[in-house]
Amino acid sequence: MPDLAFRPKSLPAPDAVAAAHRVAALAARRADAQDCDDGFPAEDVADLARAGLLAAPVPAGEGGAGLGTEPGAADLAAVLRLVGSGSLALGRLYEGHVNALQLVARYGGPGDRRALFAEARAGHLFGVWNTEPAAGGLVLAGDGRLAGVKTFASGAGHVTRALVTARRPGEEAPLMLVVALEPGTRADLSAWRAQGMRASATGTVDLTGLAPMARLGGPDDYHRQPHFSGGAWRFAAVQLGGIEAVFEAWRGHLARTGRGDDPHQLARLGEGAIALEGARLFVARAAGLVADEALPAERVVAFVDLTRLAVERAGLEVLGLAQRSVGLQGFLRGHPLERLSRDLATYLRQPAPDRALTGAAAAILAAEGPMAALWEAR
Ligand SMILES: Cc1cc2nc3c(=O)[nH]c(=O)nc-3n(C[C@H](O)[C@H](O)[C@H](O)COP(=O)(O)OP(=O)(O)OC[C@H]3O[C@@H](n4cnc5c(N)ncnc54)[C@H](O)[C@@H]3O)c2cc1C
Known part of the structure; x- marks a missing residue:
């Protein structure tokens, strides 16, 4: 005990x-x-x-x-x-x-x-x-x-x-x-x-x-599906938290160093915010689809597979942008970005990402009805 x-x-x-x-x-x-x-x-x-x-x-x-x-x-x-x-x-x-x-x-x-x-x-x-x-x-x-x-x-x-x-x-x-x-x-x-x-x-x-x-x-x-593959929304939610932490370390660095007025830095931060907020929307919807149990299993799994990859992509994008914006400082031990980046890069590695992408694509191809209705409960 x-x-x-x-x-x-x-x-x-x-x-x-x-x-x-x-x-x-x-x-x-x-x-x-x-x-x-x-x-x-x-x-x-x-x-x-x-x-x-x-x-x-x-x-x-x-x-x-x-x-x-x-x-x-x-x-x-x-x-x-x-x-x-x-x-x-x-x-x-x-x-x-x-x-x-x-x-x-x-x-x-x-x-x-x-x-x-x-x-x-x-x-x-x-x-x-x-x-x-x-x-x-x-x-x-x-x-x-x-x-x-x-x-x-x-x-x-x-x-x-x-x-x-x-x-x-x-x-x-x-x-x-x-x-x-x-x-x-x-x-x-x-x-x-x-x-x-x-x-x-x-x-x-x-x-x-x-x-x-x-x-x-x-x-x-x-x-058993959709809970086996659909459960991936939970690790995507944890990853989202890791992306947020990297984003905040990057944002904090720009504010602290007074480099935030530069248009290139602003543009990168804006691109990062798009990636982060997109990931957030994906995770919320995936959690809802799994919890509601209103759609056929293969539809739920396909959406969660897309979510996994959208969050992975957002994480990789935010990591790249943050490292470019902060520069060498972000690779030095003691800088807030350093460990956060290593942790996120490692935790983004999850099983069979290629299969998740092609499996979702195959489900979309096989589905009847417009794409816009694929994840709407009837
Ligand atoms: C921090 C951390 C903690 C973990 N904790 C746990 C835990 O508590 N319990 C647990 O069970 N697991 C745990 N895991 C393991 C996790 O579930 C996965 O097994 C692991 O993350 C797989 O990562 P991978 O990159 O090796 O994936 P892989 O699936 O090996 O993918 C690597 C690459 O190979 C491709 N690929 C996959 N299969 C094939 C194939 N057959 N042929 C050709 N290409 C292929 C993929 O698409 C990808 O491009 C943990 C992983 C991490 C990172």
């Missing part, structure tokens, strides 16, 4: 946004100090727990605030963006926690829901670990024990409840399992010598010998 000074509370969703503001402000102050190999935002995670944000995604009526079930998931989108703007590493960890609790809510049986939601309320940090190597990935053996590893697992050595995908020998469709972990065990961070997101503790975890504490849903439910 995590060592918490006092029991975290739950809170209604609008308060979650206010809490995220506070947690993000503190996280932003600590983020540079956490930016090292094997770094981890432990104090920020404790803040999330104390502010009630670890419990907030638990459904209302089951001890939580139902964060994410409000219309258009607007509060969850704001919380993810805010936390990401304070610290992208913390945002990545919180997004994994939210994802895990949403999967428990969608696929968990009554007993598992009760137990796992109680653990979230008690301050356990959850994660979702799906990525694994081509050989040596996670298998659930006939004796009910796991064998193998997960890779690129954020919060490795810190997450104490991990939702993992694992296959039975000879089967393709993965199961969703929850494992209990002791802090500081089974994690190998030696390969996470990353350019950015160093504080996310994204490592390899060897789960061999563990017996899962819960099984959620049936085979391949993890990949």
